[in-house]
Every structure is written in structure tokens, then in C-alpha cells.
Amino acid sequence: MSSPEIPFANYQYEIYLRGSMMNQRPRRPLDWQRLEEQAAATLARGPWGYIAGGAGRGDTMRANQAAFDRWALSPRMLRDVAQRSTARTVLGTPLPAPVLLAPIGVQTLAHPDGELATARASARTGVPLVTSSASSFTFEEIAEASGDTPRWYQLYWPKDRTIATSFIRRAEAAGYSALVVTLDTWLLGWRPMDLDEGFLPFLWGEGNVNYLQDPAFRALLAAPPEEDMQAAIGQFAFQFSNPAVTWEDLAFLRETTELPIVLKGILRADDARLAAEHGVDGVIVSNHGGRQVDGAIGALAALPEVVDAVGDRLEVLFDSGIRGGSDALKALALGARAVLLGRPYMWGLATGGEDGVVDVVRSLLAELDLAMALTGHRTIDDVDRSALVATP
Numbered sequence: 001m002s003s004p005e006i007p008f009a010n011y012q013y014e015i016y017l018r019g020s021m022m023n024q025r026p027r028r029p030l031d032w033q034r035l036e037e038q039a040a041a042t043l044a045r046g047p048w049g050y051i052a053g054g055a056g057r058g059d060t061m062r063a064n065q066a067a068f069d070r071w072a073l074s075p076r077m078l079r080d081v082a083q084r085s086t087a088r089t090v091l092g093t094p095l096p097a098p099v100l101l102a103p104i105g106v107q108t109l110a111h112p113d114g115e116l117a118t119a120r121a122s123a124r125t126g127v128p129l130v131t132s133s134a135s136s137f138t139f140e141e142i143a144e145a146s147g148d149t150p151r152w153y154q155l156y157w158p159k160d161r162t163i164a165t166s167f168i169r170r171a172e173a174a175g176y177s178a179l180v181v182t183l184d185t186w187l188l189g190w191r192p193m194d195l196d197e198g199f200l201p202f203l204w205g206e207g208n209v210n211y212l213q214d215p216a217f218r219a220l221l222a223a224p225p226e227e228d229m230q231a232a233i234g235q236f237a238f239q240f241s242n243p244a245v246t247w248e249d250l251a252f253l254r255e256t257t258e259l260p261i262v263l264k265g266i267l268r269a270d271d272a273r274l275a276a277e278h279g280v281d282g283v284i285v286s287n288h289g290g291r292q293v294d295g296a297i298g299a300l301a302a303l304p305e306v307v308d309a310v311g312d313r314l315e316v317l318f319d320s321g322i323r324g325g326s327d328a329l330k331a332l333a334l335g336a337r338a339v340l341l342g343r344p345y346m347w348g349l350a351t352g353g354e355d356g357v358v359d360v361v362r363s364l365l366a367e368l369d370l371a372m373a374l375t376g377h378r379t380i381d382d383v384d385r386s387a388l389v390a391t392p
């Protein structure tokens with residue numbers, strides 16, 4: 001088990017103590033709504049719209065929030081919660097809490113230190129990050145910065161299999177311990193905020209570094225990127241995604257790596273069963289934070305049926321809409337093995353770099369510990385659907 005620099009239980013008392021004894025207030029709002037407002041004020045229009053924005057009219061983003069409102073926690077009393085633990089093993093990796101940082105590309109949009117800051121925050125908190133294929137630093141550099149904390153790698157499956165294999169080998173060599181394959185973003189969703197700004201951050205400059213120095217990618221180019229950048233970028237844009245992939249192609253990944261494989265973007269029981277039949281180790285119930293299909297089901301609304309269909313065969317993780325400890329607890333109560341935090345840590349990054357991400361992560365873990373305790377649970381494994389009631 002990685003040991004976090006800072007224990008998160010009693011975090012709130014540390015904050016009160018510092019405030020009352022030393023007159024030191026937190027440097028940034030701990031309320032995520034206000035943190036988001038501060039990030040909005042910090043970031044330029046293009047990056048803000050890209051990170052905050054959703055697809056279409058934003059219906060799916062709203063559905064993600066509404067899905068949490070349909071469940072309420074139903075606290076139990078007098079259950080001795082003096083000794084507690086939020087620890088849980090996820091895909092064979094012991095973690096301080098069932099929480100990871102969701103793969104988010106091109107993080108230099110939020111802060112110049114980008115993924116390196118996030119990775120250092122991961123090292124300090126023991127909460128793993130999932131490094132995106134479209135990272136603004138190479139996944140080797142990010143691995144290095146994340147220290148001893150476990151880390152996972154997210155693959156945007158390229159067209160050319162030699163590049164896919166090269167990425168997977170690089171991830172294995174850099175110590176990534178699971179392969180997350182994103183299924184919902186072969187094509188970018190219709191994102192009006194980005195379209196209004198003409199903002200596509202990952203073509204020139206950001207998000208392509210993993211390609212430009214990859215030996216398998218370079219072998220496909222007539223001239224190296226240093227000599228013909230335009231052609232290299234064209235090839236990157238062509239290679240980046242492969243919308244023709246089907247379930248049959250998963251055999252290639254299964255044969256290519258021993259790492260646990262997690263499919264990200266599952267929203268239905270039948271797809272979850274197909275995932276199980278194709279020998280993957282986990283799925284992430286997710287609608288990509290409402291950035292892909294507007295009008296799609298709120299992610300939490302899809303979680304119970306996926307857990308019922310495959311929960312005994314593989315690990316079901318969850319993201320899209322987690323905005324605090326109670327949200328995490330609700331998803332865990334519905335059977336998620338772990339949850340991934342998305343946009344909120346980008347608000348920490350935008351407003352405070354590495355420290356900002358640490359603050360957001362510590363807050364989430366502290367709030368989760370409290371929500372667990374105050375609803376009458378000593379461990380995450382004690383939490384099940386009996387912790388919830390449907391709201392009228």
C-alpha cells in the first residue's frame with residue numbers, strides 16, 4: 001500500500017485548527033462550486049470552454065447530476081464507527097480509498113505543469129492517476145513524477161497496431177499497472193463551446209507528444225517531425241482514433257498485454273456482458289462527463305444494471321458527475337468498485353497547480369470518510385445498496 005503524505009481522516013479539524021490558532025485560511029475554496037468559479041476566472045475562454053463544456057445542449061451533463069439526486073443516503077446510528085478504513089483493493093492494487101484520477105488529456109491547458117503537477121499530487125496522496133494517451137507530457141515523464149503511487153494508462157486505440165503495441169510496451173515499461181481503453185470517443189462529440197471558439201487543443205502543440213517521439217509512429221513517417229511537422233501532425237490526426245474497431249478486435253489487446261484491461265464508457269448491461277465474454281478485467285460506467293452523446297443516460301442511472309449483469313465477473317468502476325464524498329459513496333453503494341474523479345481536480349490544477357490538486361483530492365477523501373462514518377459504516381466493504389433510498 002502506498003502511504004499518503006497526509007492522512008485524510010480529520011482533515012477538517014486540521015483546517016479549523018489552522019484557521020482558529022494561526023489565522024491561516026485555506027488558499028482556495030474547498031467548496032467545489034466556488035473552486036470551479038475561481039477556475040473559470042483564472043482560465044482563458046478557450047481552455048475553460050473545453051474543460052467545462054459538454055456535448056450539445058448539455059442535457060447529459062445535467063442528467064449526470066440529476067442521477068445522483070434520485071438516490072439519498074439513509075444514515076444508520078449507533079454502529080461504532082470509531083475505527084474506520086476507506087482502503088480498498090482495486091484490480092489487484094491496494095489503494096487508500098476507492099478513488100482514482102480520471103484520464104484527462106492536455107492538462108497544460110489548465111496549468112503549465114499539467115500532468116506533472118497531477119502526478120506529484122498523486123504521489124503525495126496515494127490516489128492513482130490514469131494517464132491519457134493525449135497527455136501534454138510523455139507518459140514516461142508522468143510515471144516518473146507519480147513516484148511510488150500506482151498508476152494506470154488510458155489508451156486511445158490508434159489505427160496502426162504497431163503504434164498501439166508500442167504504446168502498450170512503453171506503458172508497461174513505465175510501470176503502469178492497468179490498461180484503460182476508452183470506447184466512447186472514437187469521434188469527438190458535438191461541443192458547441194469549442195466550435196464557437198474554433199478550439200481544438202490537441203492537434204498542434206499539445207496532446208501529441210506521445211506520438212511525435214514514438215518509434216513505431218516515426219517509422220510510418222516519410223520524414224521525421226523535426227523536418228516536416230505538418231505531415232507528422234496530419235499522420236497523428238489520422239492515427240489518433242480508429243472508429244472501425246469492434247468487439248472482435250479486443251482479442252488483439254488481450255494477446256498483446258498481461259496487464260488488466262478496463263473498458264471505459266460502458267452504459268448498458270448487454271455491452272457489459274460482452275465485455276465479460278471478451279475476457280476483460282473491468283469496465284468503467286461513464287458517459288465521458290457528458291462530452292460525447294448529448295441526450296445520453298446519466299451515468300449513475302446506468303450503474304445498477306451493469307453491476308447486476310457483470311458485477312460478479314469483473315470489476316465495475318464509475319465516473320461522470322462525482323462532485324463530493326456523498327456522490328462517491330452513492331456510486332460505491334450501487335456497486336462501483338471504485339470511482340474516478342474528473343473535472344474537479346482540473347479546477348484544483350487551474351487554481352493551484354500541484355497543491356490545488358492535493359487539496360481537491362484530500363477534500364474528496366476526507367468527505368468520503370465522513371460520509372461513510374456518518375451513515376454508519378466502518379469500511380467501504382460495509383457499504384451496499386441498503387445505504388440508499390430512492391427519492392420520491
Ligand SMILES: Cc1cc2nc3c(=O)[nH]c(=O)nc-3n(C[C@H](O)[C@H](O)[C@H](O)COP(=O)(O)O)c2cc1C
Nearest residue numbers: 051102103104105132182288289320321322342343
Ligand atoms: C478536459 C477533459 C479531457 C478529457 N480527456 C480524456 C481523455 O484523454 N481520455 C479519456 O478516456 N477521458 C477523457 N476525459 C473524460 C474523463 O476521463 C471522465 O470520463 C469525465 O471527466 C468524467 O466526468 P466529470 O468530469 O463530469 O466527473 C476528459 C474529460 C475532460 C473534462
Ligand SMILES: O=C(O)C(=O)c1ccccc1
Nearest residue numbers: 105106134185202207291
Ligand atoms: O476532450 C475529451 O473529452 C477527450 O477525451 C480528448 C480527446 C482527444 C484528445 C484529448 C482529450
